[in-house]
Amino acid sequence: MTISDSQDGRRLTARGARTRARIVAAAADLMYVQGVGGTTLDDVLAASGVSKSQLYHHFEGKDALVRAVVDLVGERVLDRERDALGRVSTLRGLRRWRDALVRNNALRHGAYGCALGALASAVADQDDLARKALANLFTEWQELLTDVLRRLRDAGELPPDASVERLATGLMGALQGGYLLAQTAHDVTPMATSLDMALAYLESVSAG
């Protein structure tokens, strides 16, 4: 049985797929800590224990690798968020979601920020393909929030005329802005405060 490569028409063996995955995973981890520009291909090779020809066998160049990293990180984040948000249908559940994100970010004192947000800021204006992929990932993430808010609305925790899409955008904005401020301050507080204000607004809408 052959696994077809999603990129081009080439075949992809199980071994090849494993190598490719190791490369992307190593690149993603390095780029989260060192940044995209601060991570060299040699860094990636050393971390993944793979040779140069293997990297160039699987990717056209650094840009293609970065795009694969965007895909992987997007998948990781969305998996995590689907898990965290998939069954949330109360304001209390949303507050627990906030707590988990804040607690997790506090482990690093805010450093490195949001895996997706950092990538977005690094590549948005340099690689249009990657930018579009990231825009889609943000949209998907936001839709998870929209779904939660819709459930809140259906349960009467939000008024029937609440614009769940706009509220989800506001929530995502507060989250991303909070990540950035925390990353700059090396202190998770502004992220917590920023999210709290967004959640407080939901409460005020719910009460009104």
Next chain:
Amino acid sequence: MTISDSQDGRRLTARGARTRARIVAAAADLMYVQGVGGTTLDDVLAASGVSKSQLYHHFEGKDALVRAVVDLVGERVLDRERDALGRVSTLRGLRRWRDALVRNNALRHGAYGCALGALASAVADQDDLARKALANLFTEWQELLTDVLRRLRDAGELPPDASVERLATGLMGALQGGYLLAQTAHDVTPMATSLDMALAYLESVSAG
């Protein structure tokens, strides 16, 4: 407190100061569009019409130049914001501030994001000195917002027990997150929506 080398004991003639300023201004403009990593020293030399020895006469290296860029961009943004926020004392004034930022960002369809936020994301985890400078700049910016909110509170547009510092953090978070989402989507809408939600919260606090 500045992180530039303008006060390292060496004298600085008027001519030298002009050259130095030209270098930093060119670097700031290039880095806003191409990113920090995507801008080479040769780019900066070409854009400023200056020779390599001049650059190295005024800066120890690229890191020092980036720190000077942080200072300059910070000054520009804070000057603009002092001007925009200095006399605002009503919610309506704050909404006009929002309109101006959104209108300005719409000119580029969100591209490049916030000059300060983009620098922060690029530099925060690579250069601790620059990170601290950026953290201070964000704090100053936020204080301008705190002052506005304090005036709103004094005028009765916010309740006496409103936590103006926390509200300012939320406002700044919404702004920065909005910038990032707009930059990724190449569409100013999420920035407008994000800010609108923060302002709507202020209104709800004011009404409550």
Next chain:
DNA sequence: ACAAGAGTGGACTATAGAGTCCAGTAAGAT
């Protein structure tokens, strides 16, 4: 006026890092 040091020009070096090549091995198709 003139010494000292700030400022300038641009050729030069060093090297990190992207990207190439080719010889060889594993693995799926028939």
Next chain:
DNA sequence: ATCTTACTGGACTCTATAGTCCACTCTTGT
């Protein structure tokens, strides 16, 4: 069984870019 192609290893090239050097010219203080 063997043919084809995916896959691997690592030495190699090439170039972009950071950083050096030195000879020269302004500016300023005394």
